[in-house]
Amino acid sequence: MSEFLKIENLNVTFGKETVIENLNLSIPENAITVFLGPSGSGKTTVLRSISGLNRNAQGKILLDGKDISELPVNKRNIGVIFQSYALFPNMSVFDNVAYGLKAQRIGKAEIKQSVEDMLKLVNMNEKANSFPDDLSGGQKQRVAIARSMIMKPKLLLLDEPLSALDAKIRVELREQIKEYQQKLGITMIFVTHDQAEAMAIADNVVVISDGKIQQQGAPWDIYTKPSNEFMATFIGDHNILSGSELKSLGINNLSLEQKYLIRPESITLNKLAESIADEVECNGQIISAVNYGNRIQYVIAKDTLRLKMEALNHTLPLKIGSQVKVFINKAKILQLN
């Protein structure tokens, strides 16, 4: 992996509390890296350390081969998008976007052209003369993104930029951010606690918990090859069973002391089609069914064991209490470290 941004031995303490201890991380260029983690995991702290906003950060930060650890915030050429948009309420949309260019003492005509182009890109050109208070949340965030992107930052950091928006706008804006990234070739770090959002937008995911990196990789790898039990339970739904529990389901040749992961989609019910060679079959009873619209999540009891599985919602839902045949794909059983 290329090392566009390299963090070496980052340490952050607040008072007596150590929030980040000896963190090392490399981020590739021209991609969206997502910092994913539960609230309070330290992901925003890492982000603020990179931007220079965190004055308690110690360690080395190299951006494009240059050590920026000692540079003040306004000399790092890093953009940050905040959850609260941080638009300047006393300035129009146009002036907000032009703000950073004015600091660079660029000619008026050039500023006007750049701002107009940028507002067109984020589809806000018709609101150039509006003030932030007159905009919706999604519009505000697009202006904030334009204001940062116009500076052509080497790195754009987005700190939970979609968390304050409603579900529909969130998905729209998420797609747009991805589009801007590809169009302008900006390296982005996107912080979120929402794993679905992370999976959808990321080229590269860094999962952080308790100030430590749990795993880094492509979204597919993070989901299919979780490095430990935390990763298995944090990303996606899961069944975690011991080797002896799996033996009781008829799956042999596993270490009895080990823990194993089975994703809900690796389990099927009452199939009419032929079984896959590697499947194990057992009987169970449905004890819970939750309808999520396009899919239904069932919990199946087999003696004292509980198995979560998901089915697409294209048949009549099975009733609670029904006896079912359960098929587990043995090839998808993953040993946890």
Add this chain to the structure above:
Amino acid sequence: MKVKKRTPKIILTIIFIYLLLPIVATFLYSISTSWINTVLPEGLTFKWYAQLVFNPEFLNVVLRSLVLSIFTTILGLVIFVPVIFYMNIYNQKLKAKMRYITMLPFIIPGIILVTGLIQLYKDIPIPKIVILVMVLSVMSLPLVYQTLNNVFISKDFKSMFEQSQLLGYGPVKSFMFVIVPNIKTGLIVSTLLLFSAGLGDYVITNLFLGGNYITLKIYMYRLMAVNGNAGSVLTIIYFIMLSILSAILIRTTSKAKKG
């Protein structure tokens, strides 16, 4: 319980008349030739106004009060604005302590404060007027703190300040371009509050400097004892000055709420 719709209106009108009556009487007295044994003044005149306005001592008094108010205002703003800004942006924990400190001016009576100040500064060669300006500024802290702090918690100033720096400006320019224009209302209100604190103080100024520095308020009380008419004139002038200040305050704050 049923309250008639008119009842609150009637009560308010009575209170209004009760408050207004002394001012009307004072105004009448200030323009009367003589008003001793009659229900209404015997004659009307503006001579007391002319007498007071053309009195060189009066101009000196006004000047002194203005000097006191202006310096109190400047000092108050220079000290409080950066402190309240710092607390809101960098160190929210300090606010708990600050809330305690803002209670102190209400707790310590003027007489104790002045006695303490005299004791403390008696051997230190700082002009007493400088100390007075400092004390008056600090005594206005509760109002100024409340006003500015409310402005600071109304928006995410921390992110705005940080964003300005991320976009290339240093902290000082960021403060000037992003913070100041957005706390303008709070700054105007604080300025007026500090100014009227300087203008309106009697207790501390009189106890601390006594006859050495006669301000408008002290002059008013002294004049009242000598010449009731002239005292009334001064009261009316003072009342008009405060009314103008209050009107600006109300306009500024109501505009901010709308906008």
